[in-house]
Amino acid sequence: MNDDKTRAAMLLGDAYSKILEALGLMGYPVKTDDNFAETSGRAARALMELVKPVNEIKSEIDQMLARTFSARYDEMVISKHNICFGMCPHHLLPVIYRVSVAYLPGERVLGISKLSRMVHLLARRPVLQEDLTHELAELLHTRLETRGSAAYLEGLHLCMAARGVEAHEARVVTSAVRGVFRDQPATRQEFLDLVTAPQMNLL
Numbered sequence: 001m002n003d004d005k006t007r008a009a010m011l012l013g014d015a016y017s018k019i020l021e022a023l024g025l026m027g028y029p030v031k032t033d034d035n036f037a038e039t040s041g042r043a044a045r046a047l048m049e050l051v052k053p054v055n056e057i058k059s060e061i062d063q064m065l066a067r068t069f070s071a072r073y074d075e076m077v078i079s080k081h082n083i084c085f086g087m088c089p090h091h092l093l094p095v096i097y098r099v100s101v102a103y104l105p106g107e108r109v110l111g112i113s114k115l116s117r118m119v120h121l122l123a124r125r126p127v128l129q130e131d132l133t134h135e136l137a138e139l140l141h142t143r144l145e146t147r148g149s150a151a152y153l154e155g156l157h158l159c160m161a162a163r164g165v166e167a168h169e170a171r172v173v174t175s176a177v178r179g180v181f182r183d184q185p186a187t188r189q190e191f192l193d194l195v196t197a198p199q200m201n202l203l
């Protein structure tokens, strides 16, 4: 681990110790119940898995984009219904996303597993769902030099589902399109039909 990451882990550990102290004041047996014994460090490590450092995300994405293939076809490439985890910047609570992305290849294509990996990586940040949606479409369009790209995200935000208005079923839906997907309504509609069709199990 680099210095900043080590320091971040320490700060998070300290912060979780404070949270446990507060839970103690709320009447919870944080000092006597051994389930809490290692919690501050464990919770810090868990958070650092939920949110990855910016430079790690950037370098992994750069590596993926450096290894693309010549396009043998020009049909829509789609990675559908990726279940990803992230965090909302307003409450620092988890968000569970179902992410679909698509693009129309230019000269190059990205392996389909890489496309999925890229989506998972970019979700693991404290960002607004709206920004994540636009960044996914933008990245595919500009960095992969596609003819067009699209992203469709459904987010279950724990800050909405588990507190406040307790809108358990509320899903936030966002979408973004670039290039051909923006210019040709039929292409955009084909994508939306594919990602919103009722799910049929393959197995």
Ligand SMILES: [Zn+2]
Pocket: 088, 089, 090, 091, 092, 093, 157, 159, 160
């Ligand atoms: Zn929130």
